[in-house]
Amino acid sequence: MKIALLFGVLSCAAAAAAVQAGDYPNIKEGLWSTTTTMSDAKHPPQSGTMCNSTAVMQSIIDAHKKASDQPCKITSMSHSGAVYTEQTECNIGGQVRKSTSVTTFTGDTLVHTEIHQADGAVTVTSDSKYVGACPAGMVPGDFVGANGMKFNILHPEDGKLPDAGKAPATKP
Numbered sequence: 001m002k003i004a005l006l007f008g009v010l011s012c013a014a015a016a017a018a019v020q021a022g023d024y025p026n027i028k029e030g031l032w033s034t035t036t037t038m039s040d041a042k043h044p045p046q047s048g049t050m051c052n053s054t055a056v057m058q059s060i061i062d063a064h065k066k067a068s069d070q071p072c073k074i075t076s077m078s079h080s081g082a083v084y085t086e087q088t089e090c091n092i093g094g095q096v097r098k099s100t101s102v103t104t105f106t107g108d109t110l111v112h113t114e115i116h117q118a119d120g121a122v123t124v125t126s127d128s129k130y131v132g133a134c135p136a137g138m139v140p141g142d143f144v145g146a147n148g149m150k151f152n153i154l155h156p157e158d159g160k161l162p163d164a165g166k167a168p169a170t171k172p
Contacts, residue, residue, distance in 0.1 A: 025082060025105045028130045029053035031138070039123040050143040050153070051134035059141070059154055082106070 032052040037045040050056075072090035079085065082105040090097045098118035105111055109130035116123050138144070141154035 026054045026108050027052065027057065027105070027111070028108045029055075031131050031134045032128050033131045034126055034128040036124060036126040039125075040121065046146065048143055048145045049131070051138040051140050053140055056140050056154065063154075 030052070031049055033047065033049050035045055035047045071092055072088050074086050074088050076087040077085070084103045084105075086101050088099050088101065090099070099115050100118070101113060101115040103111060103113040111126075111128040113126040113128075114123060115126075134140075134142075139152070141152045142150060143153050144150045
């Protein structure tokens with residue numbers, strides 16, 4: 001399901017974007033499990049796993065900095081200790097949407113992110129935790145949704161998020 005993969009990518013991107021404020025906290029390298037919920041009740045909680053590391057997150061940050069065609073831009077960032085806050089504006093379909101995300105790192109094995117839309121319409125909450133070593137067959141950046149669909153977040157040039165029934169990109 002495309003929405004499950006999108007939530008997983010948003011969770012990773014939110015954490016990566018939040019740490020652009022500096023002093024990236026190291027996270028444990030290995031398999032991370034993420035559950036994402038939306039307050040609007042239109043979508044059930046989504047979950048997935050990702051072979052993740054500090055280097056993977058830095059790659060996401062670097063790619064975001066280079067891309068000039070992104071619909072979202074960070075307007076301000078700050079951090080205090082392990083809490084990172086950013087303000088973002090997204091232009092989607094001609095509508096500008098503002099949001100605030102707060103990401104809290106607990107040691108190197110837990111990450112909690114809340115993204116609040118300025119209009120109060122939706123809050124996205126994401127909880128990620130380290131669960132162990134990456135299993136055989138998974139490489140850094142591989143994301144697997146609850147429905148088993150797999151793609152590598154480090155290689156978006158291999159295609160867009162897969163549609164239901166369409167094979168996802170798996171290039172490491």
